[in-house]
Amino acid sequence: MYYQQQQTKQLYAIVFVITLLSITSCKPKNVANAISGDAAAKVYVAPGSHDEFYNFVSGGFSGQMSVYGLPSGRLLRVIPVFSVDPEKGWGYSEETKPMLNTSHGFVPWDDLHHTELSQTKGEINGKWVFANANNTPRLARVDLKTFRTAEIIELPNSGGNHSSPFGTENSEYIVAGTRFSVPADGAGGDVPIGSYKENFKGHISFVSVDQNSGEMNIAFQLKTPGVNFDLARCGRAKSHGWFFFSCYNTEQANTLLEVNASQKDKDFIMAVNWKKAEEYIKAGKGQKMDVRYAHNKYDEATHTATSEIETEVLVLDVAELKDICYFIPCPKSPHGCDVDPTGEYIVGSGKLAALIPVFSFDKLQKAIADKAFDGEFEGIPIIKYEAALHGEVKKPGLGPLHTEFDGKGNAYTSFFVSSEVVKWNIKDLTVIDRAPTFYSVGHLCIPGGNTTKPTPKYLIAYNKITKDRYLPTGPELAQSAQLYDISGDKMQLILDFPTIGEPHYAQAALASIIENNGQIKIFKIEDNKHPYVTKSEDDSKVVREGNKIHVYMSSIRSHFSPDNIEGVRMGDEVYFHVTNLEQDWDVPHGFAIKGADNAELLIMPGETQTLKWVPDRIGIFPMYCTDFCSALHQEMQGYVRVSPAGSNVPLTFSLGKNSTTPK
Amino acid sequence: MRVFFNLSFLLLVTSIIVSCGGSGKKPGNTTGDEPKSMIPDTETYDPNRGTGKFTAENVTLGALDAAMVSAGEDISKTKCQSCHKLTDEKLVGPGWKGVTTRRTAHWIMNFITNPDPMIDKDPALQAQLELCLVRMPNQNLNDEDARKVVEFMRQNDSQ
Numbered sequence: 001m002y003y004q005q006q007q008t009k010q011l012y013a014i015v016f017v018i019t020l021l022s023i024t025s026c027k028p029k030n031v032a033n034a035i036s037g038d039a040a041a042k043v044y045v046a047p048g049s050h051d052e053f054y055n056f057v058s059g060g061f062s063g064q065m066s067v068y069g070l071p072s073g074r075l076l077r078v079i080p081v082f083s084v085d086p087e088k089g090w091g092y093s094e095e096t097k098p099m100l101n102t103s104h105g106f107v108p109w110d111d112l113h114h115t116e117l118s119q120t121k122g123e124i125n126g127k128w129v130f131a132n133a134n135n136t137p138r139l140a141r142v143d144l145k146t147f148r149t150a151e152i153i154e155l156p157n158s159g160g161n162h163s164s165p166f167g168t169e170n171s172e173y174i175v176a177g178t179r180f181s182v183p184a185d186g187a188g189g190d191v192p193i194g195s196y197k198e199n200f201k202g203h204i205s206f207v208s209v210d211q212n213s214g215e216m217n218i219a220f221q222l223k224t225p226g227v228n229f230d231l232a233r234c235g236r237a238k239s240h241g242w243f244f245f246s247c248y249n250t251e252q253a254n255t256l257l258e259v260n261a262s263q264k265d266k267d268f269i270m271a272v273n274w275k276k277a278e279e280y281i282k283a284g285k286g287q288k289m290d291v292r293y294a295h296n297k298y299d300e301a302t303h304t305a306t307s308e309i310e311t312e313v314l315v316l317d318v319a320e321l322k323d324i325c326y327f328i329p330c331p332k333s334p335h336g337c338d339v340d341p342t343g344e345y346i347v348g349s350g351k352l353a354a355l356i357p358v359f360s361f362d363k364l365q366k367a368i369a370d371k372a373f374d375g376e377f378e379g380i381p382i383i384k385y386e387a388a389l390h391g392e393v394k395k396p397g398l399g400p401l402h403t404e405f406d407g408k409g410n411a412y413t414s415f416f417v418s419s420e421v422v423k424w425n426i427k428d429l430t431v432i433d434r435a436p437t438f439y440s441v442g443h444l445c446i447p448g449g450n451t452t453k454p455t456p457k458y459l460i461a462y463n464k465i466t467k468d469r470y471l472p473t474g475p476e477l478a479q480s481a482q483l484y485d486i487s488g489d490k491m492q493l494i495l496d497f498p499t500i501g502e503p504h505y506a507q508a509a510l511a512s513i514i515e516n517n518g519q520i521k522i523f524k525i526e527d528n529k530h531p532y533v534t535k536s537e538d539d540s541k542v543v544r545e546g547n548k549i550h551v552y553m554s555s556i557r558s559h560f561s562p563d564n565i566e567g568v569r570m571g572d573e574v575y576f577h578v579t580n581l582e583q584d585w586d587v588p589h590g591f592a593i594k595g596a597d598n599a600e601l602l603i604m605p606g607e608t609q610t611l612k613w614v615p616d617r618i619g620i621f622p623m624y625c626t627d628f629c630s631a632l633h634q635e636m637q638g639y640v641r642v643s644p645a646g647s648n649v650p651l652t653f654s655l656g657k658n659s660t661t662p663k
Numbered sequence: 664m665r666v667f668f669n670l671s672f673l674l675l676v677t678s679i680i681v682s683c684g685g686s687g688k689k690p691g692n693t694t695g696d697e698p699k700s701m702i703p704d705t706e707t708y709d710p711n712r713g714t715g716k717f718t719a720e721n722v723t724l725g726a727l728d729a730a731m732v733s734a735g736e737d738i739s740k741t742k743c744q745s746c747h748k749l750t751d752e753k754l755v756g757p758g759w760k761g762v763t764t765r766r767t768a769h770w771i772m773n774f775i776t777n778p779d780p781m782i783d784k785d786p787a788l789q790a791q792l793e794l795c796l797v798r799m800p801n802q803n804l805n806d807e808d809a810r811k812v813v814e815f816m817r818q819n820d821s822q
Contacts (some may be wrong), residue, residue, distance in 0.1 A: 537744060583800070
């Protein structure tokens with residue numbers, strides 16, 4: 001046994017060396033699941049060189065979004081979205097706190113499941129990337145000029161915003177479908193849980209996106225029967241104007257869903273004609289409902305977020321308003337619901353099914369025209385299964401979850417239970433290739449794999465189980481992503497890389513689309529409209545307003561102005577408004593003060609950020625720059641003197657005066 | 664086992680030999696920033712002009728323009744005076760007093776609009792860096808800003 005292990009290790013050593021050498025002709029034999037010879041060369045991005053793709057990966061229960069370079073798998077940035085991030089002051093600085101406001105108040109955490117790059121005519125345009133908050137339902141928009149969260153909007157009448165943030169082919173709308181059906185918000189919500197069938201409803205938000213500013217607004221909601229909405233995809237090209245949502249728990253169970261929501265042979269994919277819904281809205285059929293939801297925006301000129309509570313939403317009842325929604329039967333609790341690049345084929349992945357049904361958009365249209373219905377579900381027509389079916393992929397694997405496309409007529413579906421990716425032909429429904437994943441794959445990503453023009457060079461599998469793939473780190477392990485080369489006929493595993501949180505869906509785009517989108521490197525100091533900006537050291541000052549002390553502070557390599565402050569008293573609230581006067585790329589300054597009960601500030605060139613500090617004792621408090629900025633970074637520091645309440649120490653501030661008379 | 668290692672070594676050596684024939688081709692997506700040499704490239708460098716687009720011909724000085732002086736003073740308060748005093752006293756960088764008598768206007772404009780390449784090449788700037796230990800940052804001054812700052816420096820020196 002030991003001997004065998006040694007031998008295996010030796011074999012791996014050889015594989016590694018061979019891999020490094022890029023000698024394809026020397027493929028090792030007898031190495032199960034081995035990476036093949038040229039894998040290292042394929043993922044090697046030399047020091048100083050850039051990756052070919054950006055990969056925007058959901059951070060799951062971290063609440064954040066991570067950005068990786070592909071093919072190297074190098075982590076480039078973690079963008080704070082729904083969770084506080086003390087490293088960047090996100091949710092701690094006065095400017096960013098409003099971004100995490102909700103109708104429930106300040107919420108410091110969420111669960112980010114899916115990302116969606118903005119599109120024009122079905123292609124990635126490099127402007128924004130959207131994300132969903134699963135727990136306290138919200139949508140976020142990250143601006144790809146700054147790689148920062150620019151807007152967060154809360155979703156009323158919703159519980160578990162899982163079926164989100166999928167968008168239409170011009171990002172006209174980003175949708176947000178409720179996973180949990182719940183009674184509508186408001187006083188009518190106090191009902192017995194057992195009255196699910198009567199009182200629980202689904203609400204699907206269509207959130208419009210202004211194509212210039214990116215600003216989001218809830219255009220309307222569709223009120224649907226109470227089921228669980230899982231995932232969604234827009235129609236594209238010929239099916240533009242339609243949206244498809246997978247639904248499970250059509251049993252309408254409210255307890256032990258593991259068993260009770262797995263009773264029926266078929267659940268549904270809900271086809272939504274959103275152009276028809278727009279017509280109803282125009283015709284005034286929308287019903288205004290009183291709700292409360294937060295709408296938070298970050299202003300790049302004032303470097304400050306605002307949060308407003310909005311109080312109204314337009315709702316269309318799809319049981320009453322005909323021709324918006326149709327149910328397509330889909331086997332066994334469908335999870336993924338994916339539309340191919342031509343817009344003709346809709347792939348349903350019944351996670352308990354032993355086959356993959358593929359529906360045809362043309363057949364669906366004919367079925368609707370012919371009224372080929374098989375009854376109704378709470379007022380919504382059910383299309384006859386066979387009438388909409390293009391065909392089934394037979395015995396593809398166990399536990400199909402998600403499908404991405406290469407634009408060459410092939411689909412790639414992840415199989416959770418059998419831990420594999422299966423490549424199959426959409427037209428003739430035959431399996432072409434299969435590759436193991438390590439282990440229990442969830443989502444897949446092909447760059448542009450949800451667009452009309454995929455770039456099918458790589459496929460990334462985001463796995464749920466890691467086990468032995470990396471050096472062990474106790475009970476908790478980084479979750480693994482795996483990169484496959486799909487440029488040939490056969491999928492080839494070429495890299496494992498760890499991720500933050502739990503990766504669910506991710507999208508990737510050619511770097512050129514995002515590098516050349518007008519990304520900014522600094523904030524121009526002359527454009528800084530922050531109410532507490534300090535544009536020169538002459539302007540730096542300390543002002544008392546009652547028990548509030550505003551410090552107008554500037555930072556530049558390598559000093560703060562002012563750096564000596566006296567006259568702060570117990571009971572004061574001190575606001576450090578720190579402006580970074582640098583105007584060069586990659587010269588942030590940090591700011592921290594002893595005893596602050598929140599976090600640091602990290603201030604980009606030309607930006608102003610504010611840290612609130614309430615001293616809890618008298619004494620001398622050091623403050624310093626936390627981001628190594630120059631050879632004299634360690635000199636970038638100062639002191640604040642805190643005196644007792646009622647002290648007569650005058651409020652003074654200074655920089656560079658070493659000889660003040662002690663008081 | 665020894666056989667395996669020997670094989671590995673052989674492959675490694677072979678590979679190095681093979682890869683010696685490789686080209687000096689630049690990888691596809693470099694940043695364009697090659698590692699900077701610490702040895703000043705003085706042979707092609709003109710210390711009276713510096714590196715950049717400004718020359719004695721395209722930067723002309725006349726009588727002091729009060730409006731430009733005022734604008735230059737405002738710009739310098741935001742972008743320069745945190746580190747430079749108007750006297751000859753060193754703060755982070757050297758004081759400005761006398762700078763327009765030590766340097767030509769076009770040298771100053773080249774330097775303040777794009778300091779990095781000149782810090783790499785100019786022996787006087789290298790010596791200055793050893794004293795200050797902070798590379799003068801690029802403060803993103805545009806051409807007009809730079810000209811106005813020079814006008815303010817001239818006024819500062821005329822007093």
